[in-house]
Amino acid sequence: MISQNFGDENRLGIVVSGSLTKGVEVKLDPGISVEDMVVGRYVTIEGEKRHFFGTITEVSLEAIDPKIAVAPPDISDPFIAEVIAGTTVYGKLRVLPHLTLGSDATSILEGPQPVKTVPAHFSVVKLASPRDVELVFGSEDERQFYIGTPLDMETKVCLDVKKFVERSNGVFGKSGTGKTFLTRLLLIGILQKQAAVSLVFDMHSEYGWEGQDERGHKVKGLKQLFQSRVAIFSLDEESSRRRRVNTDFIVKIGYDEIEPEDIELLRQTLNLTEASVQAIYQLAREFGERRWLERLLDLKDEEETKQLVSKLNIHESTYRNLRRGMENLRRFPFLVPQAPDNSVRRILEYLDRGINVILEFGRYEDYAAYILVANLLTRRIHTRYREKMERAMGEDLARPRPLVITIEEAHRFLNPELSAQTIFGLIAREMRKYNVTLLVIDQRPSAIDEEVISQLGTKITCLLDNERDIDNVLTGVPGKSELKVVLSKLETKQQALIFGHAVPMPVVIKTREYGSAESYREFVSPRLADRGQRLETDDLWG
Amino acid sequence: MTWGNVETLVKIGEVIEASGSQFVAQCYKLHQPPPLGSLVKTKEGSIEIYGVVFNAETHSLEPGRRPIARGSEEPGGEDVFQANPQLAKLLTTDFGALVVGYREGGELCHYLPPRPACIHSFVYLCPLEEVEDFSHSLDFLPLLVETNLPMPVDEVIAACFRYFSQAHADRRTFLVKAGKELALLLGGELKRLNSILRKLK
Numbered sequence: 023m024i025s026q027n028f029g030d031e032n033r034l035g036i037v038v039s040g041s042l043t044k045g046v047e048v049k050l051d052p053g054i055s056v057e058d059m060v061v062g063r064y065v066t067i068e069g070e071k072r073h074f075f076g077t078i079t080e081v082s083l084e085a086i087d088p089k090i091a092v093a094p095p096d097i098s099d100p101f102i103a104e105v106i107a108g109t110t111v112y113g114k115l116r117v118l119p120h121l122t123l124g125s126d127a128t129s130i131l132e133g134p135q136p137v138k139t140v141p142a143h144f145s146v147v148k149l150a151s152p153r154d155v156e157l158v159f160g161s162e163d164e165r166q167f168y169i170g171t172p173l174d175m176e177t178k179v180c181l182d183v184k185k186f187v188e189r190s191n192g193v194f195g196k197s198g199t200g201k202t203f204l205t206r207l208l209l210i211g212i213l214q215k216q217a218a219v220s221l222v223f224d225m226h227s228e229y230g231w232e233g234q235d236e237r238g239h240k241v242k243g244l245k246q247l248f249q250s251r252v253a254i255f256s257l258d259e260e261s262s263r264r265r266r267v268n269t270d271f272i273v274k275i276g277y278d279e280i281e282p283e284d285i286e287l288l289r290q291t292l293n294l295t296e297a298s299v300q301a302i303y304q305l306a307r308e309f310g311e312r313r314w315l316e317r318l319l320d321l322k323d324e325e326e327t328k329q330l331v332s333k334l335n336i337h338e339s340t341y342r343n344l345r346r347g348m349e350n351l352r353r354f355p356f357l358v359p360q361a362p363d364n365s366v367r368r369i370l371e372y373l374d375r376g377i378n379v380i381l382e383f384g385r386y387e388d389y390a391a392y393i394l395v396a397n398l399l400t401r402r403i404h405t406r407y408r409e410k411m412e413r414a415m416g417e418d419l420a421r422p423r424p425l426v427i428t429i430e431e432a433h434r435f436l437n438p439e440l441s442a443q444t445i446f447g448l449i450a451r452e453m454r455k456y457n458v459t460l461l462v463i464d465q466r467p468s469a470i471d472e473e474v475i476s477q478l479g480t481k482i483t484c485l486l487d488n489e490r491d492i493d494n495v496l497t498g499v500p501g502k503s504e505l506k507v508v509l510s511k512l513e514t515k516q517q518a519l520i521f522g523h524a525v526p527m528p529v530v531i532k533t534r535e536y537g538s539a540e541s542y543r544e545f546v547s548p549r550l551a552d553r554g555q556r557l558e559t560d561d562l563w564g
Numbered sequence: 565m566t567w568g569n570v571e572t573l574v575k576i577g578e579v580i581e582a583s584g585s586q587f588v589a590q591c592y593k594l595h596q597p598p599p600l601g602s603l604v605k606t607k608e609g610s611i612e613i614y615g616v617v618f619n620a621e622t623h624s625l626e627p628g629r630r631p632i633a634r635g636s637e638e639p640g641g642e643d644v645f646q647a648n649p650q651l652a653k654l655l656t657t658d659f660g661a662l663v664v665g666y667r668e669g670g671e672l673c674h675y676l677p678p679r680p681a682c683i684h685s686f687v688y689l690c691p692l693e694e695v696e697d698f699s700h701s702l703d704f705l706p707l708l709v710e711t712n713l714p715m716p717v718d719e720v721i722a723a724c725f726r727y728f729s730q731a732h733a734d735r736r737t738f739l740v741k742a743g744k745e746l747a748l749l750l751g752g753e754l755k756r757l758n759s760i761l762r763k764l765k
């Protein structure tokens with residue numbers, strides 16, 4: 023009834039219908055303009071017995087009579103327009119409830135719980151207040167890292183970083199939407215809360231030392247902010263030197279370290295035929311896993327080649343295809359017949375000391391280099407982690423520090439053809455069995471194996487506009503069709519939808535600012551103002 | 565504030581016909597009925613019954629005896645009555661009111677009273693303060709919207725809104741609120757809604 027008192031300025035309307043799976047429909051109060059309603063905003067619903075917390079997933083215009091479209095009222099008259107708004111025509115929202123909070127003592131202690139029912143008819147719907155948001159997303163503390171703010175709100179949305187690193191995670195979004203900036207934040211969060219140690223395969227050399235924003239302004243990398251806790255490894259000494267990067271180690275990889283499996287993953291990238299790949303395994307059997315590449319590249323004279331080819335019964339064209347592919351690897355100066363030092367061991371030493379390792383690729387921003395190196399190193403590091411973990415369990419020793427491995431262009435490793443073979447597919451699937459998880463970054467999630475995507479614990483996705491990408495990212499997520507709308511309506515930059523393991527419910531954020539002097543200060547010495555302070559639940563919903 | 569202190573109000577007429585939902589009153593003064601849409605009240609024992617004026621009529625007191633035109637020789641209209649003083653005694657002005665609520669023991673109700681008004685009860689025109697008090701709630705609106713009258717009820721509704729709005733300091737806010745109530749009641753009857761709203765300026 024109009025004559026009711028709408029004294030509460032946060033009130034939006036009342037629940038008129040709905041279901042658990044599709045969300046509830048909310049009729050907007052007459053004074054509320056649909057134009058002020060934004061998909062992704064938080065609302066609370068005051069049910070009879072419990073409060074609900076949810077997001078707006080759809081805004082629509084309704085009329086009590088469809089004839090109104092044929093004979094529209096005279097809205098050029100402001101008086102008539104005002105009368106009509108909210109009565110004859112009205113706005114409607116669809117709200118997807120995500121969490122509930124009961125009002126009895128036990129439910130208050132338990133905190134917000136997943137929804138199992140819907141609010142009663144005519145329950146009042148309000149914009150969530152900052153305190154509601156804080157109750158749900160917590161405030162910064164030893165585990166919670168401030169990752170952004172909800173739309174149109176000043177409060178903080180926090181990510182439970184300790185939970186985050188328990189599973190493999192993904193950062194998605196079109197090019198230029200803020201994946202790299204977000205990932206920097208996540209890496210800082212992991213570092214700051216000491217939840218894990220990171221190994222970053224930094225294809226574009228933008229995490230370690232410094233990066234750029236769109237306007238070409240420099241932004242600091244992790245090492246500039248956390249000198250003693252970040253080490254920069256480089257594949258390209260010259261480039262690092264030119265950029266005045268303070269490198270800790272120059273990575274060289276010996277031919278003897280490259281196994282047939284490492285090349286198999288490069289099949290597409292190096293244009294190798296299936297027969298060539300088979301030939302590699304034959305060569306490895308012939309010369310041994312550690313010698314085959316060197317021997318192959320050393321074959322100089324025709325005679326020697328002919329002999330080998332006929333001995334192994336390799337077709338002439340296969341040999342040429344293989345040889346061409348392998349010659350391609352020669353252009354990488356970081357590949358040497360014999361490496362002076364063991365990069366894997368060095369990386370592990372740093373990681374063991376709790377120092378985060380960022381491997382810059384310098385000028386070798388090339389998929390062949392990236393896939394080869396990331397796979398090769400990760401395979402060995404994973405093996406070592408597995409050994410340590412098994413020993414730790416058997417002998418009751420301390421477990422190795424949780425390790426998060428960050429890879430970009432993840433679909434190159436995790437597409438449906440490769441994901442079953444690569445180490446990355448394995449890590450994504452085995453969860454955190456050996457304390458190793460992934461942070462995958464990708465702009466084309468549809469190219470990633472669906473099974474891998476569904477294993478990711480927390481997904482953070484910036485704007486995606488390709489239907490298939492959106493579908494894949496949301497595989498198996500409750501409320502998928504609603505989140506789809508939310509996802510496609512994100513701003514083109516610095517906004518993201520987070521859902522999964524490390525947040526209590528899906529949340530759209532404006533990503534925390536990265537790049538101002540103020541932001542750096544906060545990263546290095548966070549003010550945990552409300553550390554340890556627990557809010558009175560009564561107050562929050564009161 | 566107390567309303568209904570009838571001693572201080574001037575009576576304008578007397579009930580001559582009454583049913584549960586309407587009453588008809590005869591005016592004490594010829595040709596001076598309360599305005600269309602205004603709020604009047606009458607008493608039934610301890611109950612004060614409120615009505616909205618929906619019609620007024622001046623006619624001959626004796627049924628079957630029709631007035632005849634007499635003014636052809638007179639320069640002005642008044643003069644017909646001056647020249648024929650007996651005429652005023654032969655004619656009378658009645659008005660009809662739709663019952664829209666009642667007050668009993670200080671409590672205001674926006675629905676029909678338990679009994680109709682008594683014949684010969686006095687009828688008073690409510691002062692604007694009382695109109696304002698009465699129209700804080702518009703719950704009586706269905707009584708107007710759903711009635712069957714021998715005249716266009718939408719005119720009555722529009723007149724009532726205009727009249728009541730004068731009692732409110734913020735006239736427009738009242739009209740918007742009343743308009744919205746009406747829009748809800750009329751549902752899909754857009755044409756009707758539109759035409760009433762246009763009469764609310």
Ligand SMILES: Nc1ncnc2c1ncn2[C@@H]1O[C@H](COP(=O)(O)OP(=O)(O)O)[C@@H](O)[C@H]1O
Pocket residue numbers: 195196197198199200201202203204234235236237515516533534535536537
């Ligand atoms: N959290 C943020 N703080 C400041 N600027 C940001 C943030 N997120 C995105 N931007 C802006 O958006 C641009 C694109 O972000 P970037 O992370 O490079 O996109 P992507 O990696 O998805 O291609 C950046 O250059 C920067 O100007």
Ligand SMILES: [Mg+2]
Pocket residue numbers: 198201202
């Ligand atoms: Mg990027």
